[in-house]
Amino acid sequence: MLLDEFDPLSDDMVSVLDNDGRVTRKGWKQPVSDEEAVEALKQMLLARQADTMSVSYQRQGRMFTYPPNLGQEAIQVAAGMLLREDDWLVPAFRELGMWLAKGVTLKELFLYWRGHEDASRFEHATNALPLSVPVASQITHGTGIGFAVKKRGTDQVVCACVGDGGTSEGDFHEGLNFAGVWQVPVVFLVQNNQFAISVPSHSQTASRNIAAKGRAYGMPGIQVDGNDYFASYEVMKEAVDHARAGKGPVLVEAVTYRKGAHTTSDDPSRYRTKEEETEWETRDPINRLRAYLEAKNAWSENEKQLLHEYRKEIDRQFLEAENYGPYELEDVFRWHYEEMPEELRRQKVAYERFLNWKEAQA
Ligand SMILES: Cc1ncc(C[n+]2csc(CCOP(=O)(O)OP(=O)(O)O)c2C)c(N)n1
Ligand SMILES: [Mg+2]
Secondary structure (H helix, E strand, O other), X not given: OHHHXXXXXXOOOEOOEOOOOOEOOOOOOXXXXXXXXXXXXXXXXXXXXXXXXXXXXXXXXXXXXXXXXXXXXXXXXXXXXHOOOOXXXXXXXXXXXXXXXXXXXXXXXXXXHOOOHHHHHOOOOOXXXXXXXXXXXXXXXXXXXXXXHHHHOOXXXXXXXXXXXXXXXXXXXXXXXXXXXXXXXXXXXXXXXXXXXXXXXXXXXXXXXOOOHHHHOOOOEEEEEOOOHHXXXXXXXXXXXXXXXXXXXXXXXXXXXXXXXXXXXXXXXXXXOHHHHHHHHOOOHHHHHHHHHHHOOOOOOOHHHHHHHHXXXXXXXXXXXXXXXXXXXXXXXXXXXXXXXXXXXXHHHHHHHHHHHHHXXX
């Protein structure tokens, strides 16, 4: 069991492939079929293409903002493949590969970043919570859902996601503490992408790593190379199986790198060096999995053609989002409570007054 073998207190990290896609672990057996690995690589390419185009849509003024997932595809696709339809996904805001696996459409995600409230409905996805921008607030929700699942006695698993920066929030610690005490079926997945906007992850904690924190809350913690698809798959599989078997929560720290900006309003050249970016480029998750598959003659896709098809489909869904229609002012206020409380009603009136004033200025 990797969960027993790899000790976060010794800074162990699970990995399988080196930067050239060669297997480095002795006695390793491929955990999925070649077909599944090929499918994973295709999903990673789709996610990356959607990301690249999203940044471009935003630059064209067609989307308000966007947080790129570039470079974080391996852990996201691996985790997504392991969630059952009735498992719960409790995301932060940078989980593209997992959303797609859950059945969330690109159209819905585009609609979200265009500021539309309807985007949070996820019509074709079961048990996927809306995006959570208030950092780490979703962790307590994930624990709560895990508590409910346990009370009902079903074998569903909750995957609650957070970033390295989110682990400094109180919600993270409350959520993990409660989860440990009640042994709920939750996998806490930290995508440690090295940054919380401009703050480097080593400034978030005096711990040796984030995975080690699991110990204090009475759950296994494990560090994995999140840019290594197979390692990510193996670790997430053990974590999900552990939770599903009623053995309680697990903390997974996936070590990765945010290749893009924090969001389209950020400029990473202000706080990190070209050398660092170049160094991480050699660990790119797509290149590593592709090199592995090519070496065993398992990758025969015409990538150019594939990307061409992806671009067409992404554009089609973007146009659907763009032509969706405006949202009502009411939508901004009406989803929090069954009946709008007085304070929200007051804010709505004030906002209407502001919009009328703005229109009069034009
Ligand atoms: C409670 C809260 N504080 C601050 C912010 C502003 N903010 C948005 S994202 C972010 C950094 C998050 O970093 P991390 O958890 O590492 O996730 P990443 O963006 O790297 O995926 C901050 C500070 C916020 N959204 N919510
Ligand atoms: Mg981060």
